[in-house]
Amino acid sequence: MATVHVENIKKTYDKGSVLALDNVSFDVKSGELFGLIGPDGAGKTSLFRILTTLLLPDGGHAQVAGLDVVNDLWKIRRIVGYMPGKFSLYQDLSIEENLQFFATVFNTTVEKNYHLIEDIYVQIEPFKKRLAGKLSGGMKQKLALCCALIHEPKVLFLDEPTTGVDPVSRKEFWDMLDRLKTRGITIVVSTPYMDEASRCDRIALIQKGKILELDTLTKIIGRHAQNLYAVNADNRYQLMHDLRKPAEIESSFAFGEEQHVTLRTPENGENYLIDYLTQTGHSDITVRKIDPTIEDVFIKLMLENQ
Amino acid sequence: MKTFFAFIQKEFRHVLRDKRSLVILFGLPVVMMILFGFALSSEVKNSNVAILDYAQDDASRLLIDRIDQSQYFSVHQKLHSEAEIEQVFRKGQVRLVVIFPQNFQQDLLHSNHVQVRLVGDASDPNTSNIVINYASSIFRDYQNELSNNKKLPYSIETETRMLYNPQLKSSYNFVPGVMTLILMLLGAMMTSVSIVKEKEMGTMEILLVSPMRPLLVVLSKAIPYMVLCFIDVAIILLLAVFLLEMPIRGSLFLLLAESLLFILTTLSLGLLVSSVVDSQQTAMFFSLVGFLMPALVFSGFMFPIENMPLPLRIMSNIVPTKWYYSIVRAIMVKGLGFSYVIKQTLILVGMTVFFLGIAIRKFKIRLA
Numbered sequence: 273m274a275t276v277h278v279e280n281i282k283k284t285y286d287k288g289s290v291l292a293l294d295n296v297s298f299d300v301k302s303g304e305l306f307g308l309i310g311p312d313g314a315g316k317t318s319l320f321r322i323l324t325t326l327l328l329p330d331g332g333h334a335q336v337a338g339l340d341v342v343n344d345l346w347k348i349r350r351i352v353g354y355m356p357g358k359f360s361l362y363q364d365l366s367i368e369e370n371l372q373f374f375a376t377v378f379n380t381t382v383e384k385n386y387h388l389i390e391d392i393y394v395q396i397e398p399f400k401k402r403l404a405g406k407l408s409g410g411m412k413q414k415l416a417l418c419c420a421l422i423h424e425p426k427v428l429f430l431d432e433p434t435t436g437v438d439p440v441s442r443k444e445f446w447d448m449l450d451r452l453k454t455r456g457i458t459i460v461v462s463t464p465y466m467d468e469a470s471r472c473d474r475i476a477l478i479q480k481g482k483i484l485e486l487d488t489l490t491k492i493i494g495r496h497a498q499n500l501y502a503v504n505a506d507n508r509y510q511l512m513h514d515l516r517k518p519a520e521i522e523s524s525f526a527f528g529e530e531q532h533v534t535l536r537t538p539e540n541g542e543n544y545l546i547d548y549l550t551q552t553g554h555s556d557i558t559v560r561k562i563d564p565t566i567e568d569v570f571i572k573l574m575l576e577n578q
Numbered sequence: 579m580k581t582f583f584a585f586i587q588k589e590f591r592h593v594l595r596d597k598r599s600l601v602i603l604f605g606l607p608v609v610m611m612i613l614f615g616f617a618l619s620s621e622v623k624n625s626n627v628a629i630l631d632y633a634q635d636d637a638s639r640l641l642i643d644r645i646d647q648s649q650y651f652s653v654h655q656k657l658h659s660e661a662e663i664e665q666v667f668r669k670g671q672v673r674l675v676v677i678f679p680q681n682f683q684q685d686l687l688h689s690n691h692v693q694v695r696l697v698g699d700a701s702d703p704n705t706s707n708i709v710i711n712y713a714s715s716i717f718r719d720y721q722n723e724l725s726n727n728k729k730l731p732y733s734i735e736t737e738t739r740m741l742y743n744p745q746l747k748s749s750y751n752f753v754p755g756v757m758t759l760i761l762m763l764l765g766a767m768m769t770s771v772s773i774v775k776e777k778e779m780g781t782m783e784i785l786l787v788s789p790m791r792p793l794l795v796v797l798s799k800a801i802p803y804m805v806l807c808f809i810d811v812a813i814i815l816l817l818a819v820f821l822l823e824m825p826i827r828g829s830l831f832l833l834l835a836e837s838l839l840f841i842l843t844t845l846s847l848g849l850l851v852s853s854v855v856d857s858q859q860t861a862m863f864f865s866l867v868g869f870l871m872p873a874l875v876f877s878g879f880m881f882p883i884e885n886m887p888l889p890l891r892i893m894s895n896i897v898p899t900k901w902y903y904s905i906v907r908a909i910m911v912k913g914l915g916f917s918y919v920i921k922q923t924l925i926l927v928g929m930t931v932f933f934l935g936i937a938i939r940k941f942k943i944r945l946a
Contacts, residue, residue: 326786326787328944349789354784356784360783362779369588372584376580377585
């Protein structure tokens with residue numbers, strides 16, 4: 273039984289001129305930690321807002337815990353926890369006051385559901401008198417998570433919870449999500465960071481309102497096994513330029529300090545690249561065969577879709 | 579119910595922690611009362627007068643003395659020719675020039691008729707009107723003194739009594755006016771801004787994804803501001819009674835009840851604005867231009883509605899401040915009871931129900 277069921281959801285803005293979601297369909301299983309991964313503007317927030325009943329879809333159906341997002345709006349609002357992408361708590365209220373307020377809004381008390389947030393709350397409790405607006409990015413996210421959890425939601429929607437948060441806090445945040453999963457809460461989380469994909473049970477790669485791939489991380493990478501080479505040379509700009517020319521090279525994109533290159537024929541790729549680059553006058557050439565990461569897969573899928 | 583109280587508590591915290599809104603809420607009424615009470619007075623005192631005295635006799639000297647001694651005038655300079663009149667007005671040194679003709683006393687006593695010319699600076703029409711009136715009354719008094727000795731064949735004496743405000747204190751006019759303006763400004767603006775702020779800050783997004791019903795969200799936003807506006811009414815009344823010594827002639831309870839009704843009207847207007855606009859700036863602009871301006875112009879507080887052209891007079895009826903202003907004046911100044919303000923009260927009730935109805939209907943249960 274799918275906890276979140278999305279079927280051909282379509283959403284447009286500005287009277288149909290901007291397409292935000294283009295026939296999106298997927299299921300999230302009960303108790304799953306499901307990641308929506310894609311760049312800014314991919315349609316993640318629109319999807320979250322439709323699932324949390326904040327927006328009406330222009331087409332398709334969606335259900336959360338068996339409830340329709342259009343017709344059962346009030347029932348859904350009682351059972352989901354939502355953390356919007358922008359920090360949306362009261363900046364002029366303290367940690368304690370924010371938490372208490374949201375507990376009351378959901379007709380519960382902090383004491384009653386303290387066990388749910390205890391792990392997280394103890395980390396920010398020393399600052400409980402501090403105003404939310406004066407907290408660091410990581411602490412804000414922890415507080416927002418507490419507020420989204422305080423009414424014991426069945427499904428938790430977290431829209432880019434780790435954006436703008438330092439790497440240590442990001443790791444801590446994902447550890448917390450793991451612990452929440454063990455309590456049986458279904459979590460749908462979105463992120464623009466590819467490296468966070470490994471923390472999800474399953475991921476959907478989303479781009480321009482379309483889902484490009486949906487599976488576990490390893491299966492997605494396995495499906496797109498390719499002959500990938502990391503290439504470098506002393507004249508980086510010339511290298512980028514030259515690697516675009518030959519028909520033999522399928523794709524070439526900048527990846528950190530190196531160029532990641534895929535070839536159409538798998539055999540002897542290293543030799544081919546070294547020969548080609550020496551002929552075009554490059555020096556200090558390094559070519560390594562590497563295993564693709566999720567980022568490589570994403571960039572490849574993106575290029576294919578353009 | 580618990581949610582409701584939590585909301586009210588939260589709203590009070592917002593207000594008490596924001597120094598700007600505190601200043602607006604409690605500073606504005608105090609400042610306005612003090613300004614209107616002491617600084618901005620419609621009485622014109624100590625106007626400078628120039629005298630052109632061709633007569634130089636006992637009668638003209640006596641009148642000049644009287645003008646100088648009156649609290650409204652002080653004789654600034656004596657002129658020697660007509661040409662100087664234009665000059666002193668150009669320099670803006672005087673508001674009035676008094677010209678006594680030659681043989682003033684002689685003509686007055688023997689031919690029983692003499693003309694004194696008063697020249698006013700009408701670049702400020704209201705003030706010059708007032709100044710001319712004050713001066714004329716000095717001459718009238720003198721004439722009465724003279725004629726008391728003789729019996730005039732015909733005479734009509736007017737005896738004037740100013741009801742409700744015998745001393746013609748301006749506070750009787752502006753206290754109801756300030757109350758009207760303050761409530762309109764705070765009720766409509768603060769409420770709309772506070773709701774729109776939730777939209778702008780994104781907190782509305784979380785509140786929407788909660789079991790709270792729109793009606794409850796709207797009401798729990800409005801009630802704290804109702805309390806705050808009511809405190810403002812109390813502040814204004816206290817200042818009026820103890821600082822400006824203006825009595826409340828009618829029932830205090832009735833006055834407070836009517837104020838509460840008007841607060842509800844302004845709050846529902848504020849809610850209406852907040853359900854239509856999306857940014858705090860627009861909400862503020864809406865309230866200032868859409869509510870404060872009409873309140874200022876159409877309440878009858880600054881400009882008499884009777885003097886306006888017909889279309890504007892008709893328009894003034896849809897401005898709630900007009901009705902509240904007339905209620906407050908009726909109760910505070912004239913000491914009238916409820917039966918005299920039923921019509922105005924019913925109109926305000928109607929407006930409140932209308933605005934609130936639209937506001938609740940228009941409240942978005944989704945983001946778009």
